[in-house]
Amino acid sequence: xGLSNGVNIPEWLKTTGVAACPCCSIGxxxxxxxxxxxxxxxxxxxxxxxxxFANKNGLLQQIDxxxxxxxxxxxxxxxxxxxxxxxxxxxxxxxxxxxxASRVNAMILLKRALPxxxxxxxxxxxxxxxxxxxxxxxxxxxxxxxxxxxxxxxGLEGIAVFLLRVGAMVSLLSLFMLTTAYSDVFRALQTFxxxxxxxxxxxxxxxxxxxxxxxxxxxxxxxxxxxxxxxxLKQGRGWLASRIWFIxxxxxxxxxDVYLAMTARGFMGEIKTMTIFEMKxxxxxxxxxxxxxxxxxxxx
Amino acid sequence: xxxxxxxxxxxxxxxxxxxxxxVWYLSARKVQKTLHAKQIPLLALSAAFTxxxxxxxxxxxxxxxxxxxxxxxxASVLGPWATVISLSLALTIQALLFGDGGxxxxxxxxxxxxxxxxxxxxxxxxxxxxxxxxxxxxxxxxFIAGYVAMNIAALAVAVELGIQPLIASSPDGRPLYAPxxxxxxxxxxxxxHLMFFGLVEAIGTAMVVSYVFKTNEAxxxxxxxxxxxxxxxxxxxxxxxxxxGLLAKGTAWGEWASEELKSILGYAPxxxxxxxGLWTSIMPGYNIPGFDSPMKSTLGYVVSAALGSALIxxxxxxxxxxxxx
Numbered sequence: 001x002g003l004s005n006g007v008n009i010p011e012w013l014k015t016t017g018v019a020a021c022p023c024c025s026i027g028x029x030x031x032x033x034x035x036x037x038x039x040x041x042x043x044x045x046x047x048x049x050x051x052x053f054a055n056k057n058g059l060l061q062q063i064d065x066x067x068x069x070x071x072x073x074x075x076x077x078x079x080x081x082x083x084x085x086x087x088x089x090x091x092x093x094x095x096x097x098x099x100x101a102s103r104v105n106a107m108i109l110l111k112r113a114l115p116x117x118x119x120x121x122x123x124x125x126x127x128x129x130x131x132x133x134x135x136x137x138x139x140x141x142x143x144x145x146x147x148x149x150x151x152x153x154x155g156l157e158g159i160a161v162f163l164l165r166v167g168a169m170v171s172l173l174s175l176f177m178l179t180t181a182y183s184d185v186f187r188a189l190q191t192f193x194x195x196x197x198x199x200x201x202x203x204x205x206x207x208x209x210x211x212x213x214x215x216x217x218x219x220x221x222x223x224x225x226x227x228x229x230x231x232x233l234k235q236g237r238g239w240l241a242s243r244i245w246f247i248x249x250x251x252x253x254x255x256x257d258v259y260l261a262m263t264a265r266g267f268m269g270e271i272k273t274m275t276i277f278e279m280k281x282x283x284x285x286x287x288x289x290x291x292x293x294x295x296x297x298x299x300x
Numbered sequence: 301x302x303x304x305x306x307x308x309x310x311x312x313x314x315x316x317x318x319x320x321x322x323v324w325y326l327s328a329r330k331v332q333k334t335l336h337a338k339q340i341p342l343l344a345l346s347a348a349f350t351x352x353x354x355x356x357x358x359x360x361x362x363x364x365x366x367x368x369x370x371x372x373x374x375a376s377v378l379g380p381w382a383t384v385i386s387l388s389l390a391l392t393i394q395a396l397l398f399g400d401g402g403x404x405x406x407x408x409x410x411x412x413x414x415x416x417x418x419x420x421x422x423x424x425x426x427x428x429x430x431x432x433x434x435x436x437x438x439x440x441x442x443f444i445a446g447y448v449a450m451n452i453a454a455l456a457v458a459v460e461l462g463i464q465p466l467i468a469s470s471p472d473g474r475p476l477y478a479p480x481x482x483x484x485x486x487x488x489x490x491x492x493h494l495m496f497f498g499l500v501e502a503i504g505t506a507m508v509v510s511y512v513f514k515t516n517e518a519x520x521x522x523x524x525x526x527x528x529x530x531x532x533x534x535x536x537x538x539x540x541x542x543x544x545g546l547l548a549k550g551t552a553w554g555e556w557a558s559e560e561l562k563s564i565l566g567y568a569p570x571x572x573x574x575x576x577g578l579w580t581s582i583m584p585g586y587n588i589p590g591f592d593s594p595m596k597s598t599l600g601y602v603v604s605a606a607l608g609s610a611l612i613x614x615x616x617x618x619x620x621x622x623x624x625x
Binding site: 031032035036039040043046047073076077079080081083112115116119120124127132133134135154155157158159161162165166167168169170173174177182185195197198200201202204205206207208209211212213216233236237238240241242244245247248249251252254255256258259262279284287288289291292294295296299 | 304310328344357358359365377397399402403470473477479484503511512516604608
């Protein structure tokens with residue numbers, strides 16, 4: 001109907017399936033603009049949609065965030081020091097018990113640890129063979145004297161311990177992050193012997209990442225909706241360079257504005273916080289428990 | 301490039317945290333001197349843009365895209381010292397909130413990406429662009445700076461991963477941490493970074509910074525004095541010290557037991573010998589004296605672990621009380 005009343009739609013606009021701009025579909029798969037938009041969207045989703053475990057009334061949530069962080073770091077050190085698969089499995093079981101007691105869904109914990117675990121698995125798979133880890137053969141693939149190829153017991157055990165260790169450490173950090181609100185993470189860090197300006201800058205960094213990421217998203221979306229004519233790779237790169245620089249310029253301007261706003265509110269260059277160090281019996285109990293497990297592991 | 305938790309032995313992590321401590325301290329001092337009270341918002345915002353830059357896919361010839369770290373881009377705006385802090389903050393946020401890189405390996409990741417990379421890129425650029433370079437030489441200098449910086453950082457990652465089987469294996473030869481030796485990690489990292497990631501960083505660095513040369517050059521970092529001067533000084537010191545280092549052998553300085561001192565000096569100071577016997581722990585070897593059977597020995601382990609933890613908790617408690625006051 002639309003075509004019959006005299007509106008001429010150009011041929012190139014009728015074709016679908018091919019992205020209009022080479023920078024949106026270079027070679028195979030998506031182009032950099034679409035990839036960047038997808039990356040930004042998934043980032044915003046991840047930050048703005050916390051699973052809500054931090055507000056639940058579980059074991060870890062009841063512990064002071066500072067004690068919680070210290071305890072989790074001690075558990076991570078324990079995981080780093082353990083040498084046998086069995087001992088790491090025991091620790092991992094403890095992590096799962098802690099997650100359950102903190103009302104954190106084990107599947108959510110696994111989902112967080114999975115990307116690193118899958119990456120690690122593919123990375124270490126060749127290490128099961130004798131050419132990386134020679135030892136007692138478990139499965140022999142080629143028995144030729146010139147080039148024997150087999151899966152070694154040492155290789156299998158080595159990657160099992162490695163994967164379990166990575167899994168335990170990643171799960172512990174994820175458990176802390178899932179049970180702690182972002183503001184409490186930065187509050188907890190203030191207790192550690194890190195200069196206050198770094199912690200203050202860290203929480204400010206997190207806040208302004210959201211501002212800058214919005215700038216980046218807007219420029220990418222604006223570019224995408226305006227793209228009707230194919231542009232060259234060089235033009236695409238030139239555009240991206242200008243946008244990256246725009247973000248840098250914007251951030252420098254914002255830093256100046258933030259500084260002026262801070263000065264106007266009486267900031268003289270010295271950081272003052274309202275944190276009062278007050279921990280309860282259960283916080284000390286938690287630190288004591290994590291230290292106890294660490295010391296036990298050192299003697300295994 | 302981001303090393304996750306569990307890949308490096310605690311010793312390696314400790315050494316790299318210790319290596320970064322003076323770098324962070326010096327960077328903080330330098331930044332404080334130049335930025336004063338402005339430092340917090342400026343560092344925070346620059347860390348934020350570093351984080352955002354790391355998310356961008358850069359198109360490279362051949363139809364693929366890749367992420368850049370942006371160490372050299374940031375160094376060209378802030379100078380190498382402030383970049384150390386800015387990138388360290390960005391890497392901390394990535395590790396804590398997004399599980400990109402580990403917490404125990406944060407020292408290592410900062411050493412590779414927040415220290416080696418910006419400094420390598422900064423100096424490579426200034427060596428190639430020394431004098432009065434034209435647009436073309438600047439572009440080439442930036443491209444090579446990005447490429448070299450990325451590959452130096454990758455080499456550091458390869459060495460850190462590759463030494464793990466050497467320093468941490470179980471008695472039966474089983475690797476405890478990253479399982480590949482240097483003969484595997486170095487070629488693997490070299491191949492991927494010389495062919496691909498180095499190219500992404502090189503193109504990204506050249507395209508962003510050369511864009512600024514054309515539009516707003518005033519925003520780029522200008523060193524107060526000849527940027528190559530510290531490099532020359534460091535090179536001269538290294539040249540002088542290298543033969544001395546080759547001559548040195550034996551135990552680390554100051555860590556001698558009286559036996560070793562005796563072999564070094566010909567005698568052991570009497571005072572040291574006296575002091576050595578002064579302190580024997582209450583539970584030598586984490587065991588309770590007299591608890592010799594395996595069952596009792598296990599109990600001894602548990603009791604000493606419990607006592608050790610209780611003592612530390614008590615110390616934290618007392619420190620907390622004093623602090624509150």
